[in-house]
Amino acid sequence: MSAKSSEKSSKAPVYTILLGLIVAAIFLVAIFSYQVQETERALVITMGRITGECGPGFHLRLPLPIQEIVKYDIRERCFEGNTGSLEETMTQDEKNVIVGIYTIYSIEDLKQFKNAAKNLDAAEEYLSNRMRTVKGAVIGQFRFDQMINTDPKKMKLTEIEKAMFDQIAPDVKARYGLKVVKVGIRTISVPTKISTAITERMKKERETAASIDKQKGKVEAEKIKTDANQKKREEITRAEAQAKQLMAEGDADAARQYAVFSQNPELAAYLRKLDSLKRIVKTKTTLVLGTDSAPFDLFNMKVGELQQPAKAANK
C-alpha cells in the first residue's frame, strides 16, 4: 500500500510540471510574440518611441509596457466625406452645382499617421475638410458645360477629378501619411429652383418634339405616297409606250398581209362590209329594211317564181 502511494506521488509532479510548462509556454508565446495579417502593417513602439515597422508574419516582441505593437489595416478604403456634400459650388460661368465626391485611400506612412492622427476618424475629418475645400476651388475653374456636354471633347469631368486629386493627395500624404489613389465624383445635382426650371424646359421640349414628330410623320408619309404614285405613273407610261410599239408592230405585220386583197379589191371591200355589219348589229339594234332588200324581197315574190318582178325587170 505504501509502495503504491510513493509511486503515485512521484508521477503526479511529472504531469504537473508538463502541464505547467505547456501553460507557461502558451503564455510566453502570447506575451513575447505577435502576428501581422496580410492586410496589415504594424508599428513597433518601444518605450513610447517608434522603433520599427513590420509586415505580415510572426514576430517577437518585448511585453508591455516596454514594447507596444499598433496594427493598421493598409487596404484601400472608400471615403465619401462627412460634411459639405450638399453644399452649392459655383462654376466658372457662375452656375450653382452640388457635387458629391469620394476618395479611395490607404494608410501608407504608418509613422506619419501615428504621429499626426489620434485615430482614423481624426485623419478622415481632415480628409473630409480638404475634399470640401478642394472641390469648391476646382469646380470654380471649370464651366458648367465642361461638366455635362453631349460633345465628349468638351467634357472635362476626368480633368476635374484629376485636378482635385492633385490637390488632395500630396497634402493628405504629407500631413497624415494617407495615400489617396483616386478622387471620384459620385453625384452632380443642381439647386431645387434650377432642377424645377430644367424639368419645365424638358416638358416644353417634349411637347414641341411631339408636335414636330407628328408633322414629320405626316410629311414623310405624304412624300412616300407621292413618290409611289409618281413611280406608278412612270411605270404605266413606260408600259403604254411599250404597248403602243407592240401594237404598231402588230398593225405593220397585219398591213403586210393585206397585199393579198389587191387580187380583187371589190370582193375584199365586200367582205369587209359584211364583217362590219356582223360587228355593228347587236341585240339592241333596231333594223328597218325595205322589202326590196334581201331576204325581205321574198315578200314581193310570187309563189312559184325564183326572181322578184322588179329585179327581173331590172335585169
Added chain:
Amino acid sequence: MSNENNRFRDAAGVSDSGQFSTGTAALMKLAKALFYLMTAIIVVMIIWFITFGGAVIVDGTRETVLKLHFGKYQEKFTSGYHWCLPYPINTIVRVPKINQTIRSTTFMPANRKALLERKKDENGGSDSLTPGKDGYLLTGDNSIVHTEWELVYKVDKPEQYYTHCLTPVQPLDPDDIVKGENGENLGTRGATTMIRNLLDDSIIKVTARWNVKNILYDRTNEYISEVKALLIRQIQERQLGISVESLALPVKRPPVQTIDAFDEAASASTQASIETETARAYAIETANSAKSEAAEIIANAQSYKERVVSEVVADKVYFTKLLEEYRKNPESVLVSLYSTTLADALAQSKDKYAIGINPGSRQELRLKLNPEPVIKKNADTEKEEKP
C-alpha cells in the same frame, strides 16, 4: 495519506487537531479535483486543436478559402476538405465566390414608388427635386433622368480582393456601418461601398455626355454598354480582383413631372412611325399595282399584236379560198355571203321592221328614238291606275 496530512499541518504551523485535519483534507480533495479537471480540459483542447480545430471544409460553389500562415498569405483552397493548424498559427478567411448583386438607387428620387407607378405625388409632397434627398442624373443636353442600376459581379481573384480592398473581417459579411459622433449613420465602408461608388462614378461620367432621348429610348443598350466598359476599366485600375458579370438598367425614367410630356412625345413618335409605315405599305402596294397594270397593258398589246396579225392571216387564207370560189361563181358566192351575214345580224337585233316599198308612193316612217323600256312604262301605268 497521513504523511501528507502531517506535511500540511507542518507547513501551516497548526496543531494536530481533529477539526483542522478534516478541513484540510477536504481542501486537498477539491484542489486535486480541480487539477484533474483542468488537465482534462487542456487534453481535450489539445485533441480538438489538432483534429477538428484545423478542419476546413470548402464549399467550392460558394466560396474560396485563403490560408494565412501566421498572418501571411500562404495558399488558397478552392474546394473539398483540408486540414491545417488552427488560429493563431493559421487564419482561415472565406471569400465569397458566388455572384453578388449591388442595386444602386443613388439616382432615384425619395418617392421611388411614385416614379415607378408613373404618377405625381398625391400625398401633397413637393414635385421639385431636393438635393441630398432626391437622386438624379444630369444628361449631356442638360436634362434630368432617374436611373436604377443592378450590377452583378463575382470575386475571381480572391487573394487580390482580400488584400487590396477593405472588406469586413469576414468578407462574406455586409459592409461595416460608419457612425458619426452623435451616433448618426454616415454610410457604410467596405468593398461593396467602393464598388458602388465606382459604379456611380462611371454612370455620372457616361450620362454627362449622352442626351436624354438616347438614354431613355433610342440607344439604351449602347448607353449601358458604355457604363459597363468604364466600370470594368475602373475596377481593373483599382485591382479589386472582381469581374463584372452583368450590368442592367431596370429603371430609367424622366422626372415624374415630365412623364406625361415624354409619353405624349413617345406616342407622337410612334404615331409618326405608324403613318410612315402605312405610307411605305401603300408605296409597296402601289409599286406592285403599277407593275401588275404595266404588265397587263403590255400583255394586252402583245395579245393585240398577235391577234391582229393572226386575224389578218386568217382573213388572207379565207379571202384566197373564197376568191377561188368567187371566180368560179361570183353571184352565188355574194348572195350566199350576204344572206348568211344578214341572217346572223337580224337574229341578234332586237327590233326588225320590214317596210313594203311601193315605187312612186310617198311613204313616211316615224320611229321614236330611245323608246322607253316596256317594263317601266307598264309599271307607270299600274301606278296611275292605283288610287
